[in-house]
Amino acid sequence: LCSLSDCDCSFKGRCKLREHLRSHTQEKVVACPTCGGMFANNTKFFDHIRRQTALEQQRFQCSHCSKRFATERLLRDHMRNHVNHYKCPLCDMTCPLPSSLRNHIRFRHSEERPFKCDYCDYSCKNLIDLRKHLDTHSKEPAYRCEFEACSFTARSLCSIKLHYRKVHEGDSEPRYKCHVCDKCFTRGNNLTVHLRKKHQFKWPSGHPRFRYKEHEDGYMRLQLVRYESVELTEQLL
Incomplete structure (x- = not known):
């Protein structure tokens, strides 16, 4: 049984429970040797590998948006994004998964901010936002502009995106x-x-x-x- 509050998921084995807990902590333990991308478990890593296959080998096509996939399971997972089953009781929002609805309620309708910064009064609703905020306390820039001949650096993702919009938007x-x-x-x-x-x-x-x-x-x-x-x-x- 998951020990975190507001989560009633249960699993038969400890391995599955550990993988589930990573969905809460955002911990990623499997690395792709080709691109360096990090993933929470082997299943997500192998899905990543299959998505890199050549287009002519991606035989399964979505009938709604025409995207192609290497396996039927990846196509089924993708198709769920087009179908919303769960309606929010507090507004008209609908979500494809129960977990998506829980996240929606937490972010849109709850004022609780359990993740707090150790260096200032900042608090937020998830660990990802807290990690992004912690970058602002670092002396070293966490992000660098990827355009050639541009040496711009920033401590936050928001700042680097703003730089792209202001300086390089016309380049694409x-x-x-x-x-x-x-x-x-x-x-x-x-x-x-x-x-x-x-x-x-x-x-x-x-x-x-x-x-x-x-x-x-x-x-x-x-x-x-x-x-x-x-x-x-x-x-x-």
Whole structure:
């Protein structure tokens, strides 16, 4: 039985329990020898390896977004992202998994911030945000600009992303295209602003943003169809 609060998961063996606990701690113990990526367990690592296979070997295609996968299991896992089964009792948000609904309730509707910084008064709702914050206390820059001939460094991911937007945004081809007027943008949130102001689009009920999917011509356009089946269970509360 998982010992952490607000989690009632149980497992038959200690190995599965240890793997589950890593989902709470975000601990990653398996490294990819090719790219250096870290993963919580062997299953996620092997899934990562299969995703690197050549496109012609990815025989299983999603009927909704046209993405391809090397195994049928990876395709099934992906298809769950298109189906939302669990509705939040506090708003109109729907989620594909019980764990996603729990996370939504914790982040959107709870004021509890159990993760606290040892160096200042900062507190947050998960370990990932705390680790990002701790980078701001480091004297050494944690992030470096990946563009050639640019020596910019930053202590936080937010700062490096802001640098990319301000300095290098024009260096990339626009991949986001409006399905109404064909105007193109380099970033999804710019297309979101365009859709809301120019064409008066509204976010789907219960969702804080639009979703975009890649089409055969390589452009990302607004996802107009959402598959949804609402099944609210009291045990999630």
